[in-house]
Every structure is written in C-alpha cells, then in structure tokens.
Amino acid sequence: MRKMMNVKVALMFGLAIAGLTLICGEKQVEARPNFKKIWAETYPNSKMLIDxxxxxxxxGKTKKEKSAYGQAVGKGLSKRKETDKDKIVKALKDAEKMPSPTEGKTFGDYIEKDELPPVGDVKE
Structure with a gap:
C-alpha cells in the first residue's frame, strides 16, 4: 500500500512539473516564420535580411507597424497569414514593381542595391 502511494505521489509530481514546463515555457512564436525564409530564397544575394x-x-518596435514595402507586399497576399510559398513569392515580386515613397524609384531599385526601402505609406 505504501509503495503504491509513493508511485502515485511521484507520478503526480512528474505531471505537475511537466504541466508547469508547458505553461511557463518560452512563448516566443513568429507569426509568419516562412516570410524570412522565402525572402532569403527569393533574394539570395541580399545582406539586408541578415542586418x-x-x-x-x-x-518599428511592433509587428503591427509596416513600412511602405511591407504594405506593398501585404497587398499582394490573399489572406492575412498567408503560408503558400508561391503566393508569397508572387507578392514579393509584385511589390518590387510598385513605386516607393521616393519619387521615381520602385521597391525593386532598393532591393537591387541591397538598401532598406524608405518608411512611408505605399503609393496607389
């Protein structure tokens, strides 16, 4: 009887530790982990992604803030949390052709020069 009680206590203690580990574990989750990977595959010579x-x-400091380039890419996606690689690549390529906030330059011009596109609103 006593041995059975020790097994139950050990089992309960183990389950409690496992539960706490799951609850208190690191909760850093990237909403769109494929975006960085696909961006790196689409522009393999760019050092911008590393920096x-x-x-x-x-x-900005939050992911809710988007640059003009981020807005342009977002317009090319069919849904908010797109996971389809082909659709993401198409959105990136379409955004390249869009005009940037700098007069006479497209986002593709910045990507080609490996420069960060300017912050601002996307032009229609």
Whole structure:
C-alpha cells in the first residue's frame, strides 16, 4: 500500500512539473516564420535580411507597424497569414514593381542595391 502511494505521489509530481514546463515555457512564436525564409530564397544575394531581419517590412518596435514595402507586399497576399510559398513569392515580386515613397524609384531599385526601402505609406 505504501509503495503504491509513493508511485502515485511521484507520478503526480512528474505531471505537475511537466504541466508547469508547458505553461511557463518560452512563448516566443513568429507569426509568419516562412516570410524570412522565402525572402532569403527569393533574394539570395541580399545582406539586408541578415542586418534588418523583420525590419525590412516592420521598421518599428511592433509587428503591427509596416513600412511602405511591407504594405506593398501585404497587398499582394490573399489572406492575412498567408503560408503558400508561391503566393508569397508572387507578392514579393509584385511589390518590387510598385513605386516607393521616393519619387521615381520602385521597391525593386532598393532591393537591387541591397538598401532598406524608405518608411512611408505605399503609393496607389
């Protein structure tokens, strides 16, 4: 009887630790982990992703803030949390052709020169 009680206590203790680990574990989740990977595959010679990471599209402190380039890419996506690689690549390529906030320059001009696109609103 006593041995059975020790097994139950050990089992309950183990489950409690496992539960706490799951609850208190690190909760850093990237909403769109494929975006950085697909961006790197689409522009393999760019060093910008290494330096700026998500800052290419999100220049502020939160992911809710989007640069003009981020807005342009977002317009090419059919849904908010797109995961289809082909649709993301198409949105990136379409955004390249769009005019940037700088007169006479497209986002593709900045990407080609490996420069961060300017912050501002996307032009219609």
């Amino acid at each position: 700026k990471k998500c800052g290419i599209c999100h220049p």
